Amino acid sequence: MKTFQITKPDEAIQQALIDKINNLTKPKGSLGRLEELALQIGLIQQTLSPELKHPQNILFAADHGIVDEGVSFSPKEITWQQISNFLHGGAGINFLCRQHGFVLKIVDAGVDYDFPLGKGIIDMKVRKGTRNYLHEAAMTIEEMDLCIDRGAEIVRQSYAEGCNVISFGEMGIANTSSSSMWMTCFTGIPLEKCVGAGSGLNTAGVQHKYRILQQALDNYCGDHSDEDIIRYFGGLEMVMAIGGMLQAAELKMTILVDGFIMTNCILAASKLYPEVLDYAVFGHQGDETGHKLVLNAIGVKPLLDLGLRLGEGTGAICAYPIIDSAVRMMNEMDNFAHAAITKYF
Known part of the structure; x- marks a missing residue:
């Protein structure tokens, strides 16, 4: 790595x-x-x-093999369809980036779709979605390392463009499942308390999601190291975000942390390099079950509590004017x- x-x-x-x-x-x-x-x-x-200079939001996108087990309310194709929406400027993250002067970069970390060239997507695809961690590791060590490298590369490019404050977002159907797995493994909080509705599961759906994830946790036969947990249960976009966060901290950039998924990404990053947390500002406490618990486990206070659960970096950018006020x-x-x-x- x-x-x-x-x-x-x-x-x-x-x-x-x-x-x-x-x-x-x-x-x-x-x-x-x-x-x-x-x-x-x-x-x-x-x-x-x-000073806060040239803010950017890096949105990493990828698919998850665990989606085949019915753990998400949204179908898998939403991942690539929503990326098309980002490109046309019609998503939540688009209006917030416009409002607050953020450059939006969309990175294909591992979407199970072939995007046409020249559409504004940064192609960093490692593979077309992770493997299903109910049965095997989501990614190999080599794939994890490549995600870390590519996430860091994107941030170095942003830094070279004059950016010193950066937020990270994600798009990947079923990535709340992977986040819940990291959360329980890294904090010791029981899995049942880490699992929520994601994009809209009802009570029965949440119970099914929990059962599948508990079975995946029971099936895990890795070495329980931080690196192995990251690769076994993580998403390609999530590991790429870890690489981006670590590179941003090395470059002494201010990192704006978004919701449940990105909070678990910086939690995972802090298991590798605890000092990364000194560079992090936590934008908000979202509406996803478990977000408050993981924020408490890290020992941080988010700036906002607006009931958000969209992801994409939206909560981090909503908090940006408060950070701007502090600098002013x-x-x-x-x-x-x-x-x-x-x-x-």
């Missing part, structure tokens, strides 16, 4: 950041989470005047000394 040089942000600048935040013309702590975000982003960028606070508010205002805290 590709190795990354990820270090915790240097804390030598931390007190200077705190002093600047505390001396802005406001009561100490009165801007709450904005102050916490400003400190985090200042540490990531190692500056008292952080640092750069646009006056301080007590310059404004000739007596400190009132």
Whole structure:
């Protein structure tokens, strides 16, 4: 597997950041989470005047072999059909990217469909969907490594384009199943609490999904290492996102984390490199069963709770204006000394 040089942000600048935040013309702590975000982003960028430049949302898409077991409300062909919708600008992620000035990149990590050339899709296909992990590993070690490499490559391209804040999204029918498997394996939370409705299963559907995933977990005969769990139960788009997240952390970019699937991706990434979490801002708590539990297991506070469960990066981008406000606070508010205002805290 590709190795990354990820270090915790240097804390030598931390007190200077705190002093600047505390001396802005406001009561100490009165801007709450904005102050916490400003400190985090200042540490990531190692500056008292952080900037958010050329934001991008990387959307990885792939199919999942486990879909053959009826674990998803949506049929498999929705994966490629929705990618066509992305290309035409008609999806949820499209209007949010337009609204907040994000570049949207769509990456074919492993969709079981042959897209025509020259349509704006970045072809990083590793294979046409994963294998069915009810019976065998979703991918080989070589395929997992290739996903990590290609996810990192996309982020390096974004960085070269001037991007320093990046979000990740996904499209892949049945990827909540793979996320639930990672969640139970990496947190110890019982699988039943990790399994939800996905794109719309009813109670009977959720119970069937749970039974299939429990059987897959019972059938697992790997070595229980972090890498083996990632490859055995993961999706190609999810592992590619891990590679992207790790590369972003190495490049000291701010990572905006979306919903249930991307939260489990950064959870998996943190099992390989715990320091990746220092670069992550968690956009929202979604409506998928298990999301709150996995956020609590990581020990993080999301910015929003809007009942979202679309994925694609939508929740992360909805939270972006709050992060932008934190940076503007640092750069646009006056301080007590310059404004000739007596400190009132």
